Amino acid sequence: MTPAPHRRLSRERVLAGAVRLADTHGLPAVTMRRLAADLGVEAMSLYHHVPSKDALLDGLVEAVVGEVQAEVAASGEPEGWRARLRDRCLSARRVMLRHPWAPALISSRPSVPPTAYLHYEAILTTLVDGGFSYHLAHRALHALGSMALGFVQEVFSPVPSADAPGTDPGAADLARMADALPHLVAMAESEAHDAGDPVLGWCDSQAEFEFTLDLLLDGLDRARVLTT
Amino acid sequence: MTPAPHRRLSRERVLAGAVRLADTHGLPAVTMRRLAADLGVEAMSLYHHVPSKDALLDGLVEAVVGEVQAEVAASGEPEGWRARLRDRCLSARRVMLRHPWAPALISSRPSVPPTAYLHYEAILTTLVDGGFSYHLAHRALHALGSMALGFVQEVFSPVPSADAPGTDPGAADLARMADALPHLVAMAESEAHDAGDPVLGWCDSQAEFEFTLDLLLDGLDRARVLTT
DNA sequence: ACCTGAACACCGTTCAAGT
DNA sequence: ACCTGAACACCGTTCAAGT
Numbered sequence A, B: 001m002t003p004a005p006h007r008r009l010s011r012e013r014v015l016a017g018a019v020r021l022a023d024t025h026g027l028p029a030v031t032m033r034r035l036a037a038d039l040g041v042e043a044m045s046l047y048h049h050v051p052s053k054d055a056l057l058d059g060l061v062e063a064v065v066g067e068v069q070a071e072v073a074a075s076g077e078p079e080g081w082r083a084r085l086r087d088r089c090l091s092a093r094r095v096m097l098r099h100p101w102a103p104a105l106i107s108s109r110p111s112v113p114p115t116a117y118l119h120y121e122a123i124l125t126t127l128v129d130g131g132f133s134y135h136l137a138h139r140a141l142h143a144l145g146s147m148a149l150g151f152v153q154e155v156f157s158p159v160p161s162a163d164a165p166g167t168d169p170g171a172a173d174l175a176r177m178a179d180a181l182p183h184l185v186a187m188a189e190s191e192a193h194d195a196g197d198p199v200l201g202w203c204d205s206q207a208e209f210e211f212t213l214d215l216l217l218d219g220l221d222r223a224r225v226l227t228t
Numbered sequence C, D: 001a002c003c004t005g006a007a008c009a010c011c012g013t014t015c016a017a018g019t
Helices: A011-025 A032-038 A043-048 A053-074 A081-098 A102-108 A116-129 A134-149 A171-177 A182-194 A202-226 B011-025 B032-038 B043-048 B053-074 B081-098 B102-108 B116-129 B134-149 B171-177 B182-194 B202-226
Strands: none
Touching (some): A032 A053, A053 A081, A081 A102, A102 B102, A116 A134, A116 B182, A182 B116, A182 B134, A202 B134, A202 B202, B032 B053, B053 B102, B053 B116, B081 B116, B081 B202, B116 B134
């Protein structure tokens, strides 16, 4: 918002500014020109600290992955592979909730930044220490997939949630689709009714995330025991 | 490639052209001006069949979802909720392999096109017919998440695969990281060694997809039995 | 060394004009 | 009704020039 008064630019300040811009106005607002203006500088000045827009986007991913590492460290790693992995995925999710633009950005990048490999190495170490063979650990890494980065799946959201209030079809829309989508409408009504519990709301999608995570962890545990 | 000789434009021809352009030159190449040139027409002509670039992108998602429905129909639906769901996810994956740009596009869209709800309704119907309560079916829908659209998770790919030959770190890069990422390097070597089997290759990531899919379906089956 | 300003080749889109 | 061409407000980026 307020053009930063500092005179000295740096890669860190550029990336921090880009993160802030994406958080407040969305990823499309992250423009070399707009970012520069936000930093109180000319567009071309950015190129002294970042080689290109593409590199800026890579830096954005790097910054988010770094936040995940910090969040994991701050949450104090528990004992046992299952709890550690669970904790790491939930930490990652908290970071993604702070930066809703991050999942789409990360999956659109052609390659993951080198620092992300530290994150995967940590997961892999936890798995191997937990008794997984490399082969099964590899499968586990893929199975965890986007959960490992805490991706909030909004691919599907039929039930109005506090997470994304504006993007769901309203009750009126659902009523109009009722004959084409009978089960979807019935489910939405049934779930909305159950949600009288005030604890729910955004917690709802937290519960979905944990349900899926536990489903995967349970399955991986079973596969691990079978091969031991 | 060859500018279409047809004189008459239509929404269908515009969308088909956009899909073809994305397939051959990637999503960034899908530009109003370039798409128009590809269709042998002026940029502004497109606006008579599509209200905006944003609507064009929505149409692109719609086209891909439509292809998924067609692929499911073509594969002849098997008996039983588990086999039907499995078949549907694998069909979706085949479509996404044909359009590698689609997953990133879909997850970057603020909302899913109305036609996608037919896809989810079909999944939900299969679940309900299979004995799932609405509550558990809702969780299942979220758990299946991106698998339901056949997303090819390339978030993580430490082992060179035929899927994305250029994007992985080469053996040289891995050797350089060896001290920072011991397990990742060891795993990559171990897996590369096992892959002497000529059947593997792109099949490898097919196997990963099916492993994860079965992990989820097994877990959902267990949850279903518990609540019955 | 870092920052600037003008310039170039692109974008999406509006609008008045053509048929 | 559909298509066009010029124009406008934006992009990312090159380059020569300033300090």
